[in-house]
Amino acid sequence: MWYIYAFLLGFLPAGTPLILKNDVGRLPALGWNSWNAYHCEITESQFTTAAEKLVELGLKDVGYEYVNIDDCWQIKDRRDEKTKRLIPDPTRFPDGIKGTADKIHKLGLKIGIYSSAGTLTCAGYQASLGYESIDAATWSEWEIDYLKYDNCNVPNNWTDSCRGCVPENRGDLRNGTCTNPDGMCPAGYDYSKSLTAERFRIMRDAIVAQPRTMLYSLCEWGEAGVQQWGNDTGSSWRMSGDINPSWRRVVQILNQNSFYLNNVDFWGHSDADMLEVGNGLSVQESRSHFALWAAMKSPLLIGTDLARIASDQLEILKNKYLIAFNQDQVVGKPAKPYKWGTNPDWTFNETFPAEFWSGASTKGTLVLMFNPYGETRTKTADFNEIPELEGGGSYQVTDVWAGKDLGCVDGKLDVDVQGHDTAALLVGQKCGYGRKMIRGLKFFGDW
Numbered sequence: 001m002w003y004i005y006a007f008l009l010g011f012l013p014a015g016t017p018l019i020l021k022n023d024v025g026r027l028p029a030l031g032w033n034s035w036n037a038y039h040c041e042i043t044e045s046q047f048t049t050a051a052e053k054l055v056e057l058g059l060k061d062v063g064y065e066y067v068n069i070d071d072c073w074q075i076k077d078r079r080d081e082k083t084k085r086l087i088p089d090p091t092r093f094p095d096g097i098k099g100t101a102d103k104i105h106k107l108g109l110k111i112g113i114y115s116s117a118g119t120l121t122c123a124g125y126q127a128s129l130g131y132e133s134i135d136a137a138t139w140s141e142w143e144i145d146y147l148k149y150d151n152c153n154v155p156n157n158w159t160d161s162c163r164g165c166v167p168e169n170r171g172d173l174r175n176g177t178c179t180n181p182d183g184m185c186p187a188g189y190d191y192s193k194s195l196t197a198e199r200f201r202i203m204r205d206a207i208v209a210q211p212r213t214m215l216y217s218l219c220e221w222g223e224a225g226v227q228q229w230g231n232d233t234g235s236s237w238r239m240s241g242d243i244n245p246s247w248r249r250v251v252q253i254l255n256q257n258s259f260y261l262n263n264v265d266f267w268g269h270s271d272a273d274m275l276e277v278g279n280g281l282s283v284q285e286s287r288s289h290f291a292l293w294a295a296m297k298s299p300l301l302i303g304t305d306l307a308r309i310a311s312d313q314l315e316i317l318k319n320k321y322l323i324a325f326n327q328d329q330v331v332g333k334p335a336k337p338y339k340w341g342t343n344p345d346w347t348f349n350e351t352f353p354a355e356f357w358s359g360a361s362t363k364g365t366l367v368l369m370f371n372p373y374g375e376t377r378t379k380t381a382d383f384n385e386i387p388e389l390e391g392g393g394s395y396q397v398t399d400v401w402a403g404k405d406l407g408c409v410d411g412k413l414d415v416d417v418q419g420h421d422t423a424a425l426l427v428g429q430k431c432g433y434g435r436k437m438i439r440g441l442k443f444f445g446d447w
Contacts, residue, residue, distance in 0.1 A: 017231045017267035018204065021213045025235025027327050028269045029215060029299040031112070032059075032068025036195045036245070036274050036303025040072035040123050044093045044100050051107050053306035060109065062318050063327055066146050066215075067104050068112030068301065071123040073097065079126055085138050086115075086126055098142040105143065112146030117199040117220075118153035118404065119332050121317055127153060128203060136206035139214065146215045149203055149234075151196075151223070160195045162186075162378055191225025197233065217271065217299070227260055231268035236299050243273035245280045248422060250289050251372065255353035258337055264297050266332035271299050278304030278313040284421035286316050287401065291368055291422045294322040295335035297428055321363070321400040321426055328361045335359025335366055338387055342372065355379070358386045364428035365389060366400075371417040379423060382412040386427070394431045400424035408432065 018025065032050045036044050037276060051067045054060045070275050075087040088097045095102075097113065104111040116127040128135045128149070139147065162185035191197060200218050207216050218234040220226055230237030239260050253272050256421050260270045272293055277286040293300060302317060325335070340347055341355030356379075357368040365388040369379035384392035393411040401424055406413075408431040415423040 006444060009358070017265075018208075018216070018234060019267055020208075020235070020263070024145075024213045025215050026266050027329075028297050029066055029217065029236065029301065030064045030323070030327070031068055031110070031146075031300075032064065032302040032306065033066075033070055033112070033148075033274050035070035036243075036276060036279060037305045041070055042069070042092060044051075044095070047100055047269060048103050050306055051104050051109050055107055056308060057068060057309075057314060058318060059302070059306075060107075062323050064300075064302065064317075066110045066112050066301070068114070068146055068148060069097070069100075070114045070148065071121050071150075072115065072125060074125050076125050079131075084134050086135060096142075097144070099345060101143045108161060110145035111143075112148060112215075112217075113142075113144045114150065116152045117203060118151065118158075119155055120153040122150055122152035124153075129155070129158065129199065132203045132206040133209070133239075136203065136210050136214075138306040140210035140212040143212060144214055145212075147203075147207060147216065148219055149200065150219045151221050154199070157447035158195050158199055160224055161435045162189070163194075163196065164189075164191065164225045167405040184226070189225070190228075192229040194224045194229075196220060196224035197226075197229045215231050219271075222256075226440045227263050227270070230270075231263060231440065235267065236269040236271040238273060239270045240273065243276060245276040247281065247285050250276065250281070250285065251353060252350045255290055255348065255350050257298070258354045259348065261296060261334050262337050264332075264334045269297055269299060272296060274301040274303040275300075276303060276315075277316055278302070278309045282420065283312050283316070284418050286313055286420040287424075288370055288420060290316050290319070291322055291400075291424050292357070292370065294319075295359060295366060295368055296327055297332075298335040300326060319400065321366075321403070323422065325359065325361045325366050329361050330362045335368065339385060341370075354365055356381075356385070358388055360388045364396075364398075364426045367425040367427055369417060369423040369425075371419060371423075374419040376416055376418050378414055379417050380412055380414050381423075381425060381427075383427070384411070389427065396427040396428040396431050398428065400426055 047067055054064050072227050075089055101111045117126045117127050121127045164185055172214030207214050216234040218237040222239045226237045239257050257272045264270050277290055335357045337359050340358040342352040343349050355370045359366050367381050371377050383389045394408050396404040397409045417423045
């Protein structure tokens, strides 16, 4: 059972990180991806519009730079007979992917592409297993900057006999059991030697061999112990199955990823999947989603139609304090839970995950207080409990959402947090003692 907990908590070695030229992949990727907004119904105009909106809405100015094409961009049933290259759909992309890349690059942005480490992509298009060198060279020639590499349609000769126990698929790890025992690997199993790891390494080697530097994003759904080998294979690695625009799914992924954060630092990021901000979550839910994804130093890939995004959702995506934490050039480690809240510490629970988080940054200590309940609850940031504050005291505090300086706060701060919302504080330098303690401050008005 110790091995299950060690794997879940991320204590097993993650290997030597993949380091790319020009600092590509050193920090979490920021950008936009087509899938959550459009799925397979894509055309070039959606990508050029998304790029223009990144610029027009000020998102490029705060760091968003990738415009990523997901599945369904190519002719579905064949490769080029002579070259064996993938063929862009001429109806969707009349100027080819290179033509789209040129338009994106002219705006000072970068472009991403999609494939799968199988015989077909998840939507049934041509994939890259067995064609890694050809495809990597093709993307390099097209001046692609980013590859999302999925895990669909794996043939039997590349399928592992055991893939590990992914909590969402095979049971609750609190009791050290899985509902599908056949999915379990023996204690001490070296997942870096798995067929899954090898499939993704082959594409890594093909990408690294190209003259163009491309960020390599693994989308292997958290299987095959990726926390062991993901960091030396790609710049980020998915730690779960797909997200969807439901509060329940956001909380499930938050809970699962909270146990994997010991493997996150510069050059390696446990990817909690693309953002659903703007896709039907409430403002409170969107704030929690974005704040905690930023704090975990997950890649931040917008997944909504930017031509239609509401102003309050846009402001969440542009929060300068949370982006600065996610993109800190000096501190690479993420925020982590320091207290679970509803449940005892280190409890794996998909309904009530960790509620109190903190992390160091060059600007101070980020403190998040997450309210998983449907109604308003009072949450207390007790400085004596926050590891980075070393025993409490009085500190200068900023309300991250309002951008408001709260002055000198002595010892602790009570905040009324609306249902499904997250209070976000930046705790800065120590200040003099004896100031009046601020309690019960309501940061969040009616929406």
